[in-house]
Amino acid sequence: MRASRLLSVLLLLQNRGRMTAEELAAELEVSVRTVYRDVEALSAAGVPVYADRGRTGGYQLVDGYRTRLTGLTEEEAQSLSLAGLPGAAAELGLGTVLAAAQLKLYAALPRELRERAGQVAERFLLDVPGWFRGIESLPQLAEIARAVWEGRRISTRYRRWDRTEVDRVLEPLGLVLKAGNWYLAARSGDSVRTYRVSRIADPVVGERFERPSDFDLAAYWREWGEQFEKRLYPRKAVVRLSRLGQDLVPFYLGAVGARALRECRDEPDEDGWLRVELPVEPGAPALGELLRFGPELQVLEPADLRAEVVAAIERMAVNYG
Structure with missing residues (x-):
């Protein structure tokens, strides 16, 4: 365990240049005292690491020193496919090996490419789950x-x-x-x-x-x-959508509705309303999905679904007097 941590300290200094003991401790999730001991161990092993004193000081390697200890373990190589999904990697039990693999990969890059990779990480982030929900936390x-x-x-x-x-x-x-x-x-x-x-x-x-x-x-x-998708949306509903209703389709009906909107070949009428064929779920779920649009959607076909929407609106009107 300590050998792996010493290698991580070495690669962090190689990739990032000067780092304080506090920064190294936070990165490795250890105490500052442990960092002091690790740096001493590296120095004793012949690694040219030295400390700059003062408020802006820190540890760094002698200019030009690069380690060749960048070979990836099997687990680390496997974890690189999840480099854009650190949360998912952690759920799979690969969080620490992913971090180690990324360190080794960066260490093997020339300075120019390493800086470029760092800029990408600073500017682009992949966040997979939708709003108001996270990735499932599953102990199994x-x-x-x-x-x-x-x-x-x-x-x-x-x-x-x-x-x-x-x-x-x-x-x-x-x-x-x-x-x-x-x-x-x-x-x-x-x-x-x-x-x-x-x-x-x-x-x-x-x-x-x-x-x-x-x-x-x-x-x-x-x-x-x-x-x-075919099992989930076995029915088709022919509807008219206002401009606002068209904008709401991806939010209310997801990718399935958005694709139906893209594939529509009709043109909006003079008021901006568009006739679209939308895939819908069977039974009550379809009614709920369509009612979410409020006055921005009108059901044309099939007749039984249109009648269900009309009946639901009439019941709602009774509720509001």
Whole structure:
């Protein structure tokens, strides 16, 4: 553990130049006293690190010194694919190895590219979850991730959408983070299915299994997403949208509604209203989604859905006298 921390101190000084003991302690999440001991150990090992005294002082390496200890471990190399998602990496149990991998990667870069990479990190940030929600905090996620890495079966209880629970033995093939929610692609029997990780209870990692050589996680997720979307939005509603209603579509109906709006070939009328065919959920959810638009949307077809909207508006009018 200490050897890894000494290497981190060395790489931090190599990447960032002068750093105070307090800055190093905060970066490594240790005490300032521990930093003092680590710097002494580096000096004793022959690393040319020296201290500038005073208010603007700090530790730094002799100009021109660069370590060649930049080889990535297997875990660190794997974690680099999550470099834009530090929260997700932490949930998977890779937070510390991701930080170490990034340090080693920066240390291996020439000064010009290292400065450029630092500027990118200062100017661009990837924040995946939507507003008013974060990435799910799941204590079982790290254990499931280990099973995915090692190709081991999982015995678990799974809570289905109707709240019934079933026992499952899963062969985990991949994890996907979608809109702040984690999903597991796993083989059960002869088929590959998708499981919401938050509904997986008490996973027990078991023996190894043979991973199918032709499984492509990205292709599977793309196809599964398309089929899920068709099941979720089996109906079409022909509506008229005001200019404001058109602006509200991405917020109220998400990517599905936004795509329908982009694919619409009709032109707005002289008042700016646009006739659009929107995918909607079955039953009551569709009614709720359409009523959110208030007076900015008018349902034209199908007739039964239009009648449901009219009846709901009349009931609302009664409530308000």
